[in-house]
Amino acid sequence: MTSPASSPDPSRAETIRIRAGFELHFELSQPTPMLFVVEPTDRPGQRILASRKRIVPDLPLAQHSSYLDPHGNTVWRLLAPAGRLEVSHDLLVEVPAHKDPVLPDLPKALVQDLPSPMLHYLLPSRYVDSDLLSAEAWQLFGHIQGGWAQAQAVCDHLQTRLQYGAGSTASTSAREAYQSGYAVCRDFAHAGVAFCRALNLPARYVCGYLPDIGVQPDYRPMDFHAWFEVWLDGAWRTFDARHNVPRVGRILIATGRDASDVAFNTAFGGSVLAHMKVWGDQTLDTELPPLAAGYPHTPTPEGLRLSAEWLQRD
Amino acid sequence: MTSPASSPDPSRAETIRIRAGFELHFELSQPTPMLFVVEPTDRPGQRILASRKRIVPDLPLAQHSSYLDPHGNTVWRLLAPAGRLEVSHDLLVEVPAHKDPVLPDLPKALVQDLPSPMLHYLLPSRYVDSDLLSAEAWQLFGHIQGGWAQAQAVCDHLQTRLQYGAGSTASTSAREAYQSGYAVCRDFAHAGVAFCRALNLPARYVCGYLPDIGVQPDYRPMDFHAWFEVWLDGAWRTFDARHNVPRVGRILIATGRDASDVAFNTAFGGSVLAHMKVWGDQTLDTELPPLAAGYPHTPTPEGLRLSAEWLQRD
């Protein structure tokens, strides 16, 4: 919370607005307790201007609650009846107009100088078997000076070493994905976190929305994204081993030690995900359009136009 | 989170929807840090279906953040520039269709059997000078058996003893209001909390919205309301010494030891509240109307009709 930068350029807005959300349909063979980690909240760098949530069928109040998990994430908790369950969320969010900061000179803190709550983020976790990648981490990156430089070298290495593509399952650990040579965004993030922790850089897993702004639109259906953060010089810093270029428009949903903490959906019982739609587009709207207008399906012309504009501006 | 009641009467909905919100205008003579404790979140008994927040002028992201206070309340934190500041919030909330539960047989726990986190709610606080009302509390209510009965006797006594009306200021304590004989909802709540704590009943102050549903509409402008909760038989129970009748439609914004924890607005510097509008009406809508439709001013015909219906039903 600091004073506004002196003499801002009035011709460039400091923030943009993004409409983001999802629609999920499940088929449940029996009443099923379910958790959803999908709700972004106000954070430094993002402001929720409007939101709406819709669950069909309508559940009694006692079968739908929210709680904060140990990482401060909002978790929705449902007892869904057998049959079809539809869950949707629609948001208008304000985020910075600038790209992820690049701060290559940030130093690496000595372990003895880290705040105590950060030590937890040096330990291995379910999908981050950093203890098993320690030797390789030091061999590959141990000679690099500087905290940012080391984390960036990890991302650069993963970009070269890992090919984007399925192969992993919900049980794949960082080391397993790394050794397989194939990775989706979740695996890129796990591997990045694992190498950083092995190097004594506190690191955590992040899930959220990453719209196609300022980049060539990806015509594959949008999905939730995963990236990671490294604690450097007193703050969490964004790294994205999957894309490995600074981006604009990230909306952070949740953070945790790894994907086991922040799976967007956990079902205690058999569930089939029958339909999934995720959206995230820059918008000039100042409020959510009425539901009757439907959810966006693909990047809207407006969104594309704005993205193109943004490309030119940058 | 329990199974739905067996064989519910399909002709009676279990929940109703309420549109609630506020619009506040301030005049600030200089840049002013401000806190707002105004945002309800999902809780047992309330579900936020839609929300929108609007602040004019638009603030840089760094001058507007949110945090959770030690009581788990969401606090908005602004650095407002000099001049006019407009803050508004508009919500669609689902709450139970039934009135505040009345459970006259709930027993009183011995202090030694209270969970440790509840002991904090036996201590005096800024506006709850329960230590100074202890002798009177035991004299008036010490003979009453039962936890609910004792808390209800406190409310009944305050109804008789205190006349609704201004007189208190932002500095008035429970004892001062009690001795003056005049009280607004905040004073009723402080006095109720004070007598309960003096009697070793853990009690906390609550602020929120209380729409006119199922009661004669109050044509005075609506305001935020304050009531209190007493920890009885393992849960917080609602008491409202101001109205002292069970009500439907409460939306809980925040809880704390007293009003100093949950003032809806705290300004660090001079500020003038130039305009204040608060609304809360039952609605059949399933989403918030567009902003262009404006904020509700007085109970809408729809709201009144629903209230009347509700009255007949009850």
Next chain:
Amino acid sequence: MTSPASSPDPSRAETIRIRAGFELHFELSQPTPMLFVVEPTDRPGQRILASRKRIVPDLPLAQHSSYLDPHGNTVWRLLAPAGRLEVSHDLLVEVPAHKDPVLPDLPKALVQDLPSPMLHYLLPSRYVDSDLLSAEAWQLFGHIQGGWAQAQAVCDHLQTRLQYGAGSTASTSAREAYQSGYAVCRDFAHAGVAFCRALNLPARYVCGYLPDIGVQPDYRPMDFHAWFEVWLDGAWRTFDARHNVPRVGRILIATGRDASDVAFNTAFGGSVLAHMKVWGDQTLDTELPPLAAGYPHTPTPEGLRLSAEWLQRD
């Protein structure tokens, strides 16, 4: 916190006292940040009557602090200089005279009825790859009714299936140990936790002291012990797949999702554990003997006598 049982038998004490502690010597080739999770605190069922801590060489205050980790465990944090480091702790602790409770009728809660903080203990973690043991868990134990019965069946199965003995390393997961057929106490605990989580029983890993009281003394050097707890009927319940018999005298040091949370020592850098002595003996003393009297090496005659007495009594 309840009233004492009516008419206790004055001939049987309700509690016993245990002297427990450890002495660790490390050889460090360079200044090394270290964490120790070794300090028991007051909990339901244990009361620290006296304690002393000794670190040689004496460290400046700024190089030795304590903090609470996310599970509420006390963690000592050192910056140890190069050379030899000696850390010792000596405690006098009061614990119940009775054995671990056996409550075979405790039911199993439905997931939807668990308190939200317990849901975290259903997720897999670094060494508890419960997701990979799910199929086997339901095949082996899915037919068993009752929460206690299911957890006990897990312990009985592990007793039969696993042979006590080394083979595991600091990286071995529950599934790996289970498949190897060999386990030390840490692996028994991880496997117990993993099967319980797979069965939707919230379970956590526990480390502590377990003296030889009421059992044949084990003449191998004493070590820290690991067991686990299952959340049943509103409280954490003790299970010990390694011994699988109720015991008296457990002193709980720390709890966590698995051993990665509560390793008794974590060194950020190379360290050699040159010497380790752990003790835990029943005692009639009411205070710690002077340091000059030394630390106990093997079960003292007094301890053995008391243990024997206890055996007769039981």
Next chain:
Amino acid sequence: MTSPASSPDPSRAETIRIRAGFELHFELSQPTPMLFVVEPTDRPGQRILASRKRIVPDLPLAQHSSYLDPHGNTVWRLLAPAGRLEVSHDLLVEVPAHKDPVLPDLPKALVQDLPSPMLHYLLPSRYVDSDLLSAEAWQLFGHIQGGWAQAQAVCDHLQTRLQYGAGSTASTSAREAYQSGYAVCRDFAHAGVAFCRALNLPARYVCGYLPDIGVQPDYRPMDFHAWFEVWLDGAWRTFDARHNVPRVGRILIATGRDASDVAFNTAFGGSVLAHMKVWGDQTLDTELPPLAAGYPHTPTPEGLRLSAEWLQRD
């Protein structure tokens, strides 16, 4: 946790050891729930080397527990039987050999730059009616530049304005004590906190031990002491309006918004404090002497000698 200062003077120890503790006897006419906030724990600047706790009569485990309050203080919770209750605590604590730091140039943060958790320490509380002292605070101290300077000016003013002496009761607020002109350490601390909060300096109340080291011994019986802390330049800084000179040897027991959070004893029922002894002396011992040696009554010759030495050194 930083590296030791380079080239320390080996002739001056960086730390000293203090033996501190208390002995309290109560007479209870009936079984009484009691809270004690008396247990110091490891903190930056203090290290508990040894401790012992003694309660007579011996209570069943279920009638004596500990918990952490919302401020992180350890609270002992007893259900004491009718009759005499003896509670004692004896500690060996390592603290810095230097006096309270004096840092007159520390600046005052703008409210908008304070970390969110600090905002809570700007609000009034039970005995800190800072809202009622606001006008006087700004009139007296508003012109002073600098955070440390402002807090120090508050202390200097209170030294002049308030005379040490009884007059206050357990219900006396900061303003009441201030207006009376008489104050004990608790009132000095409340008044200091109140003026600082009114000036937008986050401030909290502290209770602890303050031995007579480096000062003329006070031959009145020792008691617990109260002082306060102000958040300046990223850390809590010690101020003591009662003594208003830097001291060596403070052992911090607990912190809170005011004395209602950290009363050393709270009894829920009638209790008479029949005997109270508090000690705190510098010592060369490296462990607590046996209980048979008794608790120290008055400053020991050893303690006096060390104090005298310290005086010369300083």
